[in-house]
Amino acid sequence: MTYKSMPKVELHTHLEGCAPPAFIRGLAQEKSIDISGIFNADGTYAYRDFNHFLEVYEAACTTLQGPEDFYRLTKAVLEESASHGIVYQETFVSPDFCGGGDVTAWREYLAAMQTAADEADRDLGITLKGVVTVIRHFGPEASKPTATCAVETFGDFITGFGMAGGEMVGRPGDYAYAFDMAREAGMPLTCHAGEWGGPSMVAETLRDLKVDLIGHGIGAIEDSNLVRQIVESGVTLEVCPGSNVFLKANVFGKGLERWGDHPIQKLRDAGVKVTVSTDDPPFFGTTMTDEFNMLAQTFDWTEDDFRTLNQTALDAAFCDADTRATVAKRLETE
Ligand code: ADE
Numbered sequence: 340m341t342y343k344s345m346p347k348v349e350l351h352t353h354l355e356g357c358a359p360p361a362f363i364r365g366l367a368q369e370k371s372i373d374i375s376g377i378f379n380a381d382g383t384y385a386y387r388d389f390n391h392f393l394e395v396y397e398a399a400c401t402t403l404q405g406p407e408d409f410y411r412l413t414k415a416v417l418e419e420s421a422s423h424g425i426v427y428q429e430t431f432v433s434p435d436f437c438g439g440g441d442v443t444a445w446r447e448y449l450a451a452m453q454t455a456a457d458e459a460d461r462d463l464g465i466t467l468k469g470v471v472t473v474i475r476h477f478g479p480e481a482s483k484p485t486a487t488c489a490v491e492t493f494g495d496f497i498t499g500f501g502m503a504g505g506e507m508v509g510r511p512g513d514y515a516y517a518f519d520m521a522r523e524a525g526m527p528l529t530c531h532a533g534e535w536g537g538p539s540m541v542a543e544t545l546r547d548l549k550v551d552l553i554g555h556g557i558g559a560i561e562d563s564n565l566v567r568q569i570v571e572s573g574v575t576l577e578v579c580p581g582s583n584v585f586l587k588a589n590v591f592g593k594g595l596e597r598w599g600d601h602p603i604q605k606l607r608d609a610g611v612k613v614t615v616s617t618d619d620p621p622f623f624g625t626t627m628t629d630e631f632n633m634l635a636q637t638f639d640w641t642e643d644d645f646r647t648l649n650q651t652a653l654d655a656a657f658c659d660a661d662t663r664a665t666v667a668k669r670l671e672t673e
Pocket residue numbers: 353356396503504505506531534582618619
């Protein structure tokens with residue numbers, strides 16, 4: 340069976356990371372930008388490892404040069420998501436790639452994304468919300484204007500604040516100023532941790548940034564006390580199994596190579612609230628349909644398991660109550 344048409348809730352995507360390679364090539368051609376080096380001969384994105392992935396990602400972002408490009412990107416991404424049954428998606432968006440941290444420019448980019456999101460909601464039945472995201476390897480100073488952009492635009496479309504990028508750059512506490520700003524403005528919080536940095540990075544992220552969700556978080560499996568703490572605190576993990584296997588994320592000091600070794604099942608069995616997302620689908624050759632099919636194949640998950648997964652994701656989503664109710668209705672229509 341394929342799960343393509345089953346309604347789905349996806350919490351962890353990066354907007355630029357959802358850009359199909361052909362879309363980025365098209366923009367590059369229009370603007371005469373030479374980024375041929377970031378593609379394989381078959382047209383897919385080419386990179387060696389996680390750090391190189393971040394470089395290729397940023398090279399692709401150089402083709403996204405104004406609000407109109409982000410309008411087109413958002414439209415293309417939502418068409419693809421809707422074709423895999425996604426009815427609600429949260430996506431990381433970064434002022435660093437949209438006007439360089441300037442609030443006025445950021446508002447213009449956001450307006451363009453929101454127009455595309457409104458059109459997709461009306462035409463395709465998919466709702467998109469944005470989570471403003473610090474790029475960790477740009478350093479703690481850069482996180483401050485990002486937090487200002489987040490706080491100034493928190494509202495209907497922007498629903499939360501988070502951090503992505505190179506997890507091994509600095510410690511979570513180095514970014515506490517930005518997270519404190521967002522928390523004081525009432526924003527819900529998430530942060531990538533435990534994709535590369537093991538249980539200590541997850542523990543410090545919870546302690547120093549006081550987040551509601553953790554992006555990935557799979558390194559927590561190495562520490563049973565930490566797993567218990569996560570269960571007791573009700574923190575939800577945004578797990579991205581296909582991404583972790585493709586990038587060979589770090590679990591027990593080794594690169595994850597096989598779906599069967601992914602800790603999602605053990606985390607779930609321990610009582611952790613897990614959700615499933617694609618992260619940057621064209622970069623990792625995955626889709627939400629593939630993720631569901633692989634979970635069914637590897638861990639014998641059934642429709643009931645996927646219904647629970649959707650509900651866990653909807654409960655943890657950063658949206659307002661009206662949106663949550665609308666999405667709940669969409670999940671019922673199976
Ligand atoms: N930015 C885009 N994808 C990412 C990932 N998987 N981890 C950290 N930062 C990212």
